[in-house]
Amino acid sequence: MTLRARIWALLLVAVVLVFVAAVALRSGYTTVATTTTDVTTRLQPAAQGVSSLNTALAEMDSGVTAYALTGDVTDLSSYVEGSARAEAEFASLRSLLEGEPQLSRLLRDTRDAYRIWKRQGTRPIIEATRKGDRAGARELVRTGTSRNLYNDVRTYTHALEDQIVNRTQASAAVQEEQFVRLSRILNISILVFFGLLAVFSLLLVRGVLRPLRELQDQLVGVAQEGHHEEPIVPAGPPELRDVGQDAETMRRTLVREVDRARQADEGLAQQGPVVAAIRAELADSHSEPVVGLDFAGVQEPAEGVLAGDWWSAQVLYDGQLAITVTDVSGHGPAAGMEALRLKHVIELSLAQNADPALALSHACDGFRASSRFATCTIVVIEPQTGFLTWANAGHPPAWLITDTATTELVRTGPLLSVLGGAWTNQHTHLDIGALLLLWTDGLTESHDAQRVELGDDGLTGLVADAVDQEETSAGIIAHLLAAARARAVDWRRDDVTCVAVRRI
16 A cells, blocks of 8 residues: 555545544534523523512412402502513513423413413402402402412412423533533544544654665665665655665666766866867957947856856947847856857857847757756947847846936846747937946855845945946946955855946
8 A cells, every 4th residue: 555545544534533523513512502592591581580470470469468458559559560560471481482382381371370360369359349348358368269279370380480490400411411422522532633643653654754764774875985886775655665766766877977977087187178268268258349338247157167157249240239148057068068059159140130139039049958048138239329229038137327217128038948939129228328237147146144145236235336436347347246256155156247338
């Protein structure tokens, strides 16, 4: 069983258990919430209503008895007020107990007994007293008819009260049972969670960490001098065995490359002059003085490698000046050879057509390796008028700096690669006194001691200082690179190229 299948199976079990626990918890919570609502909104108010009803009935009984004995109308007011309260309580209880057949039926019986008591018990006493027949009224009281009927009503109210209490206690028992059930579900869920965690940890240790450790030990051993020929034996689940097999394939490839490197030592020694010639060609800008323009540029390759950067200042057939700055990915001979190819193609295309976008298209056609790409900016300037045409293939935008503003010569197409693309020319004007600055990202990506990158903001400050203190393009470039180099702790990390052009 693959590691992925094991993990998915474990996750599926976890999801099912979580779903079951969630359903059980939801059911228990719903039951508790329902019973709680029933108790707080119906049963407890109903119990209080029955208690208030008993109080009202007692007031009615005492009021009618006192009225019969004294004939005082004020004693009858207690009976009237109690009767009104009793009617209100009956209405409230009918609303609270709606949907409860047993309690509603008992409430109806109570109300029927109440009406019989009033009709056959209290009303004859009150009518006899009102007519002045106090002796007859007292006789009615002594016979006990009203009292017996009143006791019948109280019997029903007590039965109703007992039923409500029983229902309340039953709801409390249901709540307690559900709380116990929820507690068990939570405890079981916690135990299952820790069980799954233990299984996952065991799977992680035995299925991943241990095989990885074994593979690491084999890789470290193979890396030791004299042990390159020892094979890597894959172990563990299929995914890690595939990784181990890939590592073994890589080891075999590296062994072949080591053999080739040993065989190539003498050849590399013999090719040293060729590499030096390529570097010299890339470093040569082929620049000539141009009337009306002051320009300068510097290329600083990273130490110990062949530069992938280059720049050139090329005078075209119609007297225009073409400035090209290119940055090829990577270092070393492959990057240098690609940079040299680009330089020849671009310079030839510009010499024939004076079209920056077309030169980029010609340069892109020669890419063959998907791992190689380049960025490039080409600017063509008419010295007499200052008319400027540019095309930018994914390169950091050049800056056109005047006394009042800085304008970016934005990208006009993708970088140069096997993917191809389309580039367009854009136009602007280089005024007298204005400065055009071009550079590669090795300048802005340098870091200081706090690992803060120079970036465009830092470059802006360095350029402002250089323009304030220097009068020539060469001075500006020298000042700018000296300040950037003094700030950086990784100056040799990448090639650095910078070009400045000022119209005079």
